[in-house]
Amino acid sequence: MTPAATPSSKRPGIAQVAKLAGVAVGTVSNVLNHPDRVSPRTRTKVEQIIKELGYVPNASARALNKGRSTLIGAIFFDISNPFFADSSHAIDQVARSRGATMIYTGTEQLPEVERAALKRFVDLGVDAIVVCSTGGNDDALEQLVDLGIPVLAFAQRSESAKIPAVCIDDQRGMELIAAHLLGLGHESFCFISEHRQAIQHRDRLAGFHRALAAQGSADGCLQLNIASGPTWMEGYREVQQFIATNQQLPDCFVCLNDYTAFGASKALTEAGLVPGIDVAVTGYDDLTFTELLATPLTTIHQPITAMADYAANALLDVVEGRATDLVGKVFAPELIVRQSTVPILHDNE
Structure with a gap:
């Protein structure tokens, strides 16, 4: 057993397997669920790491992953807000049109909940993540990028140079x-x-x-x-x-x-x-x-639909090998004037 693969007291996860094997999390997922999609050499290497770590895939994750092609995880900090309901619907429409599946969760704007959600998504073997982060988790998001999981910030810019964003100014x-x-x-x-x-x-x-x-x-x-x-x-x-x-x-x-x-x-x-x-x-x-x-x-x-369309297609293009780099986009804001604001007259006028 190599020193790097020494088991710890914590149950090893799919991200650890991917890191030690030097491949993306999606590749490990394919070895487990679609071995025919992976070269024999890579498959053997991943299987060896799995054996050394004693990694056992989560049963529910295996059931969810079996037979699917691409899985996008979406994390929004307030899913009660109609903005995120509309956004998730638009992303899901693009995903389904391209044969992919989207799963999403909310964080109630709590960094610790967001971090736990990221771990769950990795254990589920997601191929890409779109996130409107509550903040404080750039290190965790960057680790996912380093593992080969495309991560895209949505509806706000990212403070990490590794994570592009789709948002307005x-x-x-x-x-x-x-x-x-x-x-x-x-x-x-x-x-x-x-x-x-x-x-x-x-x-x-x-x-x-x-x-x-x-x-x-x-x-x-x-x-x-x-x-x-x-x-x-x-x-x-x-x-x-x-x-x-x-x-x-x-x-x-x-x-x-x-x-x-x-x-x-x-x-x-x-x-x-x-x-x-x-x-x-x-x-x-x-x-x-x-x-x-x-x-x-x-x-x-x-422009929620345009932003969601761009985000979903950009992630899927990278996952499917149609694009090499994940590129963000900043949309221009537009002022919509309605009756809730009118000219005001002060006492001296």
């Missing part, structure tokens, strides 16, 4: 929101953000502040940090509490996403205020429901 998106509000005469803002600060959240906040600073209005922005995540319920609670504890409201509630803006609008309406007239509200994502609200929402459009 979030800083530019919030700059468009800020410029629009300033142009309407708004002077005071409440930015509803999220305390864990995933990359997209940090970029959106930075873009908004930068645009205000460029116009000398940086002092007019208050930030509310949502405790448990940017959901409609948290947006509702934050604005409800703000109304109850503050005599003066800002000109506009600038929300991290449409989901939060929906909750903010509900709280304003219940307080007898009309979004867009008494207080402006903006969102981000341009989800389907935003134009169906009592006061249609001004927001930033993300």
Whole structure:
């Protein structure tokens, strides 16, 4: 037995087999499930490592993998958000059209849950991973890349040079929101953000502040940090509490996403205020429901279908050998102006 293959107290996984054999995880998966797809020399090498490690594939993973060609794992930090529901549906459509299968999970924006999900996906023998990371797991994601598993960041940029991304320019998106509000005469803002600060959240906040600073209005922005995540319920609670504890409201509630803006609008309406007239509200994502609200929402459009199509096809092209390198893409944000933002008149006008 080679020193590198000495068993540890932990059960060996498929990633360990791949690393010691010097092949991709997908190759190990093929040795186990489709040996005819692997050259005899590589198959013998992998089988020897499996024997030395005493690796035993998870039974449920073997059952899932048997007979399939390509498996894409998707990890999103909030699957309750319609944005990720729409994204996973679009990715799945592309995967199925190309004979592949997609499995997905959510992390509730907890890094430890995300890390555990990555391990489960590796044990299942996924061929590629698309992830909207909650942050803090770049090392784990880079290890997967080093093992030969293509990893693509989705809906936000990656801070790792090894992981390309498919996203829109979030800083530019919030700059468009800020410029629009300033142009309407708004002077005071409440930015509803999220305390864990995933990359997209940090970029959106930075873009908004930068645009205000460029116009000398940086002092007019208050930030509310949502405790448990940017959901409609948290947006509702934050604005409800703000109304109850503050005599003066800002000109506009600038929300991290449409989901939060929906909750903010509900709280304003219940307080007898009309979004867009008494207080402006903006969102981000341009989800389907935003134009169906009592006061249609001004927001930033993300081309979800185009982004998902690109991401799924890019991953599958690499897995199937149609492309050598995984290349990301940054889409341009588009400001969608609706009735939730209107020109404002101050007392001195």
